[in-house]
Amino acid sequence: MPSTRPGRCAFRSASGANPAPDGKPGYLRIDSVHQGDLDGIKGLYLINAVDEVTQFQAVFATAKISEHFLVPVLTQLLEDLPFTIQGFHTDNGSEYINKKVAELLEKLRIEQTKSRARKTNDNALVESKNGSTVRKHLGYSHIPGRFAEAVNRFTSGILTEYLNFHRPCHFPTESVDAKGKLRKQYRYQDMMTPYEKLKSLPKASDYLKPGITFQDLDAIASQCSDNDAALRLNQARAELFQLINKSQINTA
Secondary structure, eight states: OOOSSTTOOOOEEOOSSOOOOTTOSOEEEEEEEEOOOBTTBOBOEEEEEEETTTOOEEEEEESOOSHHHHHHHHHHHHHHSSBOOOEEEEOSOTTTSSHHHHHHHHHTTOEEEEOOTTOGGGGHHHHHHIIIIIIHHHOSSOOBGGGHHHHHHIIIIIIHHHHHHTOOBOOOEEEEOTTSOEEEEOOGGGOBOHHHHHHHSTTGGGGBOTTOOHHHHHHHHTSSOHHHHHHHHHHHHHHHHHHHHHHHHHHO
C-alpha cells in the first residue's frame, strides 16, 4: 500500500493477478509510446491511460518523459477524466516509478501499483490500446519532440473525445464453465462506447468527480454524430501531419 509519509516512495506489485477494480471505474492502466529517434533528433512520447472497467481513455503528448515534463502531463490527465481516480497501474519504467510521481499520487490519494517482472500480460489492456488507437491514428513514424504541443492539442482534445464518446469497444460477458474456468465472450450486442459503458454502471453518478454531471457529459456526446466525429478526427489529423511534414521539409 502507498505510504502516508510525504516524499517516501512506496509501490505495490500486482501479486498473482492484476489489481481488481470490482466493476468500479477509476483504475487506470498507463503506458508510454515513443515516436522514435532519428538522426540524433529525439522523438516525442505519448502517454496512454485506459480505465480498466469502462475503457475510458486519455492520450497526452510530451517532448520528454523526465520528471520535469511528465508530472504536469500526468496531473492534467488525472484532472481531465470525469470520474474519481482510485488506482494507477504501470510497468516498471523509471518514468513512473520515482519520487515525484509517488508524491503526486499520494497527494491525490491514488494507489500506485506496478507490473510484475517478466509478466508481460500484467498491463495488456493499455498495450493493446497502444496499437488499436494510438498507433492507428499517429502511426510509427518519427515525430520530433518540438511538435509535442501541437500533437498534444490533437490527442488530448479531438482524439480523446472521439475515443470516449464515439468509438465503440468490445466488453466481455464472463461465465464459468463446468471445469470452473472463467470464460469471456465478446458479443456484438455488448459493444458500446466507453461513455455508454460508464453510464450503464450501477449508481454511475456516484463515481463522477464533484461538479461533473451526466448532463454535462451528454452535451459533449451529442455535439455531433459518430460519423461527423470521425470526419473531424481525420481532418484534424491530416492538418497535424501537414504541419509536421511542412516544417521538417523547410528545415531540411
